[in-house]
Amino acid sequence: MTPVHAIIAKxxxxxxxxxxxxxxxxxxxxxxxxxxxxxxxxxxxxxxxxMQIQGAAAQLNLNDLVFRPTFYSLAIVLLLVLPILTMRLxxxxxxxxxxxxxxxxxxxxxxxxxxxxxxxxxxxxxxLALTGLVPFVLSVYSSFDWNPxxxxxxxxxxxxxxxxxxxxxxxxxxxxxxxAAFLSFGVLIVVWLLGALGSILGDTPLGNTLSYLSFIxxxxxxxxxxxxxxxxxxxxxGLVLMLFxxxxxxxxxxxx
Amino acid sequence: xxxxxxxxxxxxxxxxxxRVTFTVDKGEVLAFLGPNGAGKTTTMxxxxxxxxxxxxxxxxxxxxxxxQPMEVKRRIGYLPETLPLYQELTVTEYLTFVGRIKGLxxxxxxxxxxxxxxxxxxxxxxxxxxxxxxxxxxxxxxxAQALLHDPPVLILDEPTVGLDPxxxxxxxxxxxxxxxxxTVILSTHILPEATASCQRVVxxxxxxxxxxxxxxxxxxxxxxxxKISVTVKAPPSDLADRFRALPGVMTVFESSEPGSFLLECKxxxxxxxxxARFVVGNGWGLLELxxxxxxxxxxxxxxxxxxxxxxxxxxxxxxxQDVQTTEHPRA
Ligand SMILES: Nc1ncnc2c1ncn2[C@@H]1O[C@H](COP(=O)(O)OP(=O)(O)O)[C@@H](O)[C@H]1O
Ligand SMILES: [Mg+2]
Numbered sequence: 001m002t003p004v005h006a007i008i009a010k011x012x013x014x015x016x017x018x019x020x021x022x023x024x025x026x027x028x029x030x031x032x033x034x035x036x037x038x039x040x041x042x043x044x045x046x047x048x049x050x051m052q053i054q055g056a057a058a059q060l061n062l063n064d065l066v067f068r069p070t071f072y073s074l075a076i077v078l079l080l081v082l083p084i085l086t087m088r089l090x091x092x093x094x095x096x097x098x099x100x101x102x103x104x105x106x107x108x109x110x111x112x113x114x115x116x117x118x119x120x121x122x123x124x125x126x127x128l129a130l131t132g133l134v135p136f137v138l139s140v141y142s143s144f145d146w147n148p149x150x151x152x153x154x155x156x157x158x159x160x161x162x163x164x165x166x167x168x169x170x171x172x173x174x175x176x177x178x179x180a181a182f183l184s185f186g187v188l189i190v191v192w193l194l195g196a197l198g199s200i201l202g203d204t205p206l207g208n209t210l211s212y213l214s215f216i217x218x219x220x221x222x223x224x225x226x227x228x229x230x231x232x233x234x235x236x237x238g239l240v241l242m243l244f245x246x247x248x249x250x251x252x253x254x255x256x
Numbered sequence: 257x258x259x260x261x262x263x264x265x266x267x268x269x270x271x272x273x274x275r276v277t278f279t280v281d282k283g284e285v286l287a288f289l290g291p292n293g294a295g296k297t298t299t300m301x302x303x304x305x306x307x308x309x310x311x312x313x314x315x316x317x318x319x320x321x322x323x324q325p326m327e328v329k330r331r332i333g334y335l336p337e338t339l340p341l342y343q344e345l346t347v348t349e350y351l352t353f354v355g356r357i358k359g360l361x362x363x364x365x366x367x368x369x370x371x372x373x374x375x376x377x378x379x380x381x382x383x384x385x386x387x388x389x390x391x392x393x394x395x396x397x398x399x400a401q402a403l404l405h406d407p408p409v410l411i412l413d414e415p416t417v418g419l420d421p422x423x424x425x426x427x428x429x430x431x432x433x434x435x436x437x438x439t440v441i442l443s444t445h446i447l448p449e450a451t452a453s454c455q456r457v458v459x460x461x462x463x464x465x466x467x468x469x470x471x472x473x474x475x476x477x478x479x480x481x482x483k484i485s486v487t488v489k490a491p492p493s494d495l496a497d498r499f500r501a502l503p504g505v506m507t508v509f510e511s512s513e514p515g516s517f518l519l520e521c522k523x524x525x526x527x528x529x530x531x532a533r534f535v536v537g538n539g540w541g542l543l544e545l546x547x548x549x550x551x552x553x554x555x556x557x558x559x560x561x562x563x564x565x566x567x568x569x570x571x572x573x574x575x576x577q578d579v580q581t582t583e584h585p586r587a
Contacts, residue, residue: 003357100340104304106329106330254307254308
């Protein structure tokens with residue numbers, strides 16, 4: 001077992017003994033359930049209306065009517081929920097004075113940062129896997145194109161990784177957990193709004209740059225079933241940048 | 257085994273330790289003795305690579321703390337001043353985690369865990385949550401953590417703070433049993449602690465080393481020297497150094513009360529006259545000058561007294577007179 005594994009195992013253990021994860025998990029799954037239920041109900045009423053107009057059973061596109069709106073709303077939910085998952089990562093080590101133990105053990109700061117990120121990411125992937133129940137049940141009663149569903153999940157996995165890495169950076173910056181959570185909300189919302197500003201500015205160089213910088217346009221393409229290397233590179237770079245900054249911050253705290 | 261040369265650490269403009277120099281031989285137990293705020297923790301943090309020194313060189317087992325921190329960390333077991341415990345883990349889980357980040361393999365970890373659990377008598381609480389353990393047990397878990405990977409060097413920051421007398425004796429016995437096979441530095445602000453379990457004492461005061469010797473020789477030396485207490489109205493910042501430079505002065509202890517110094521002078525020489533002329537001649541204002549007769553204990557009491565007085569005023573009247581049993585509340 002490498003030190004990174006040891007950190008991951010410790011973080012998972014800490015998550016499972018803390019009520020925060022159960023609350024966050026329950027809220028996330030509940031919201032996902034409600035969102036997809038509403039989307040399905042909405043699809044049902046549309047089907048009835050279409051039947052009245054056309055007089056025959058209409059072929060509904062579940063991808064457009066159920067999955068896409070659910071994936072979009074879920075991005076907002078992640079933005080609110082994931083900072084709660086990461087806020088304790090470094091703040092708690094400082095509170096318990098275990099930071100000194102980690103920093104005087106023969107492991108690198110990069111191993112600590114990556115281990116903590118992966119610990120939170122495993123929890124998140126677990127929650128995502130549980131939501132897989134919804135498309136599975138729907139596939140039993142109807143048929144739809146699995147492709148955009150898979151790419152949508154890929155989008156969620158990438159978006160979540162970026163959000164969690166931002167949260168790791170925020171928790172390295174402050175000893176206060178609440179401040180860490182709000183810091184990551186703040187950063188993520190600003191980056192999101194950059195994208196909105198970009199689309200207002202339209203097809204200008206500045207507009208395109210802003211849209212590229214925001215995570216939402218890249219997510220949007222994945223949800224629509226388009227896998228483009230450009231988007232994958234964006235998420236990978238964002239993830240590495242956030243973890244690198246977190247590494248620098250943790251390292252620099254020893255110099256104060 | 258441990259080499260510290262002219263190490264200075266500044267936090268902004270504040271100098272926490274200044275040109276600290278000492279060495280520790282293999283198998284030796286060395287006490288770092290000084291009042292709170294003297295710079296003991298800072299020195300230990302530099303040796304464990306937790307913080308870098310501003311100037312100077314620190315080496316452990318031949319490796320530089322700044323350039324080869326991994327090699328140094330591998331060889332050190334460290335008990336920080338505040339116990340680094342994960343309250344939500346059990347003792348076994350905690351020690352397993354520590355063993356893994358110290359780089360022990362699974363079989364090594366199993367034998368090491370059994371060894372420290374036995375050595376520190378943690379068998380009964382192995383599967384209890386750390387949060388539910390008494391202070392004494394938590395301290396032992398902290399020590400188990402430092403001993404787990406069987407490092408050749410142990411750095412223990414105030415290892416007996418907050419323990420009752422019986423537990424203190426147990427920890428002292430443990431430290432004595434480590435002597436010879438391990439190189440140990442422990443810090444303390446309690447004099448008997450230093451004399452009980454250590455072969456050599458470094459007295460540190462206001463960030464500077466004022467004396468290094470065996471406990472016996474230190475007290476003998478202090479018994480056989482003249483001591484002068486001086487209080488100066490407007491002391492320049494380097495007055496301690498200037499006193500030290502006077503012929504016949506051996507050691508200068510700086511009290512935490514500003515302007516108050518204790519000079520240790522060679523036996524048979526009365527320096528009062530010289531000191532008075534030195535202070536008055538420089539126009540610093542001489543408020544008090546007298547010879548005193550003191551043991552090592554008295555000297556140390558005097559160094560810490562001012563601070564204890566502050567704590568007394570802070571709501572614990574009568575406490576802190578007897579250094580042996582005084583425990584400083586942690587900030
Ligand atoms: N991170 C820090 N920033 C500023 N000052 C500090 C810091 N750490 C310690 N100090 C100061 O350095 C001095 C020495 O502290 P320390 O080494 O903890 O003393 P000791 O362990 O002997 O009680 C104290 O005056 C303390 O206030
Ligand atoms: Mg200290």
